[in-house]
Amino acid sequence: MKLYNLKNKNEETSFSEAVKLGLGQQQGLFFPKELPEISKNTLSELLEMDFIKRSSKLLSMIIGDEIEDFELHSQVNKAFSCTTPVLVPIQENIACLELFHGPTLAFKDFGARFMAQVIDFLNRDKNEIITILTATSGDTGAAVAHAFYKMKNVRVIILYPKGKISELQEKLFCTLGENITTISINGSFDECQNLVKQAFQDNDLKKTIGLNSANSINISRLLAQICYYFEAYSLLTEKQKKNLVISIPCGNFGNITAGLLAQSLGLPIKTFIASTNSNDTIPRFLKTGKWSPHDTISTLSNAMDISQPNNWPRVKELFKRKFWSLKKLKSGSVSDLLTKESLKDLQQQGYISEPHAAVAYHLLRKKLKNDEFGLFLGTAHPSKFKNTVEEILNINLSLPLELSKRTKLPILSYNIYPIFSKLRKFLLKK
Secondary structure, eight states, rough: OOOETTTTTEEEEHHHHHHSSSOOOOOOEEEEEEOOOOEEEEEEEEHHOHHHHHHHHHHHHHOOOOOHHHHHHHHHHHHTTOOOOEEEEEEEEEEEOOOHHHHOOOOHHHHHHHHHHHHHTTTOOOOOEEEEEEOSSSHHOOOOOHTTTOTTTTTEEEEEETTSSSSHHHHSSSSSOTTTEEEESSHHHHHHHHHHHHHHHHOOOOOOOOTEEOSSTTTTHHHHHHHHHHHHHTTHHHHHTTTEEEEEOOOOSSSHHHHHHHEOOOOEOOOEEEOSSSSSSSHHHHHSSSOOOOOOOSSSSSSGGSSSOTTTTHHHHHHTTOOOOOGSEEEEOOOOOHHHHHHHHHTTTTTOOOOOHHHHHHHHHHHHOTEEEEEEOBBBGGGGHHHHHHHHHTOOOOOOOHTTTTTOOOOOEEOOOOOOOHHEEEEOOO
């Protein structure tokens, strides 16, 4: 598999190198040079397979012969065997695709666990220390921490905005210790993300500590997420498949990039809805053509509190390469007030959700036509936002074991201001 740097198209690399580098020169994202298309016969064969086998085949088609089929199947099996998607009907023409049945109760488990397996494979016969530096607005941190926990020769540093993720989200990844170090930043997620970008611009730092990133900027995470769109499609009836619309809660836009890549491969999805909260840079851009990020706003759907989504250049590149018009991508933003109303709406239908999925559900209901079938993605377990959900819905939520066993453990995080020199000193000292 060949990839090129979106900021310097002369920089080309293999899948393995792209995984290890994370970002290219000038902080450029890597993007596939070839965009394969699956024939209808091959698609039919794939849809008959189980989730693990299909995912292995799909990733093999995309990645090529860099990783042998048996090895890739082993990596996929280790990554996905405990994270199977679940389809839950809500109404006659709407269902939720729950992606939170993994170790950290969030969709990020898919990409993070696959990336961990690939890095472990690439580093298997070496004795090099790799430093994974990543920023999280909520769920990425836990998924990455648990995916790499106690992995040999891998050191993980996770930055997150202090006081701007839920207490239970924080407990899930800031209580591990061992090779996992967490740092709360006195600022926004965008400031955390900027610190990561600055670290990748520092060539001396990169070489000294073997720097890599586990955000959705890493191509391995992105490719892994393609797989659950095919699983979702396989779970639908023939009638539901005909005019399929998928609404995705969007923060860094990695999830929707993966969905669009699935569509590019040949999965017959009619359209996507890029659903954001009040951090509405992309909906405004799609409406006006002007790129004007505002200061990041704290919302109930905190994992989406991102005003400059990293993966947007990949979306634009895919649309350019496929000669698609950006007008085919639907979008919208949802206020906290409407998020609360959507949670109550879902509760009345017998379904308990959480703020991120509620954003996607609201826009799906608003934009879905009578002859269409809609999926919205459930990206995190409601209990991860226990206090918020309980207050809005006036209920008591019990905690899954994954959370309950961590609630009384101490937070092990360090704290710094969003100043790169302070982070650099910390990285070199540890």
